[in-house]
Amino acid sequence: MRESGADRRQRILAMVEARGEVRVTELATELDVSVITARRDVEDLASIGRLRRGHGVARSLVPVRQAPVEPSRGVVALIVPERHAYLNEVVHGARVALEAASVRVVLHPAPQVAGAERPIVQRVLSGEDVSGLLIAPRWRTAADEEADDHWLAETNGPLVLLEREPQTGSALRSRDSVYTDHWYGADLAVEHLASLGHQRLVLAARDDSPTARALRAAFAKACQARPQIQDWAVVLSAPDAAADPANTPHEPPLAHTMRDRGATGVIMHGDIDALILVQQLAEAGLAAPRDYSVVAYDDVVSSLGSPPLTAVAPAKAEVGRLAADLLLERLGRGPAAGPARRVAVLPELKVRASADMNV
Structure with missing residues (x-):
């Protein structure tokens, strides 16, 4: 049985009041009528003050009903x-x-x-x-x-x-x-480099946060626990990476430390410092993974490096x-x-x- 005009217009009114505003073309599609019919119904409802008509849309005269907002719990x-x-x-x-x-x-x-x-x-x-x-x-x-x-x-x-x-x-x-x-994270990095055959490692890390101090201590313990690790060292990852840069002794560049110690595995904390260090090593003639393997610690932007950096990713x-x-x-x-x-x-x-x- 075909829907009467009165019933159709009632449905239009209910749709507009529920949504606040509906395009005439959407009304026609949902009601399965022509755009001309839907437009005429909207005009009729507007003429008797049941809704407002705009350019191609029908607007409600009452605020859209919303679910009550749960009060703040503190x-x-x-x-x-x-x-x-x-x-x-x-x-x-x-x-x-x-x-x-x-x-x-x-x-x-x-x-x-x-x-x-x-x-x-x-x-x-x-x-x-x-x-x-x-x-x-x-x-x-x-x-x-x-x-x-x-x-x-x-x-x-x-x-x-x-x-x-x-x-x-x-x-x-x-x-x-x-x-x-972070002790587990440092151990993951050391184990990964050891599994690749690296026997001499360097940690280039910050020293100005609880995370940095945990990584330094955990790296030393992880290296000591693996007989295959023949040598390891810890250096600052950036000039401002110390808790008190003004009283921190000057360190040689990472490339010099790696060459002096024969290191082929490097862990770098954190991501931005890691990307900068990889670039500095490239300028010194050392390329990853050709000359060394690197694991970053953080993994916010490690994947954007060239090459993309293996990384320990805290959740x-x-x-x-x-x-x-x-x-x-x-x-x-x-x-x-x-x-x-x-x-x-x-x-x-x-x-x-x-x-x-x-x-």
């Missing part, structure tokens, strides 16, 4: 160092998880000075709205980390450390933390998500909800063209 303060690109993906992972739970995120970048986080935490917690903290202190030196240990551990309310592993004996081991297992967004989930659990069950947890997330090795067995 505010979480996210405190991270300013201009710290490594943590961008961690922050993104945490933000997505918190906003999905209708928790508002307020970002507080900490200036590049020692102890910058403490006044921020005190100011944030003095507000009535903040219900929990996610924090990644900069900790350029081990002394910075030690200075923050007790006051941060004693902070009231739910708190989760982001991408920071509390050290043995630290008071912060009593608080929740989610971090990348940074997952670290942020897991930290947010842990904090949400604390917020839902209260700050005394069970013992503190330390969650170590394993990185992956992404094998590309910069490593070769021809050594």
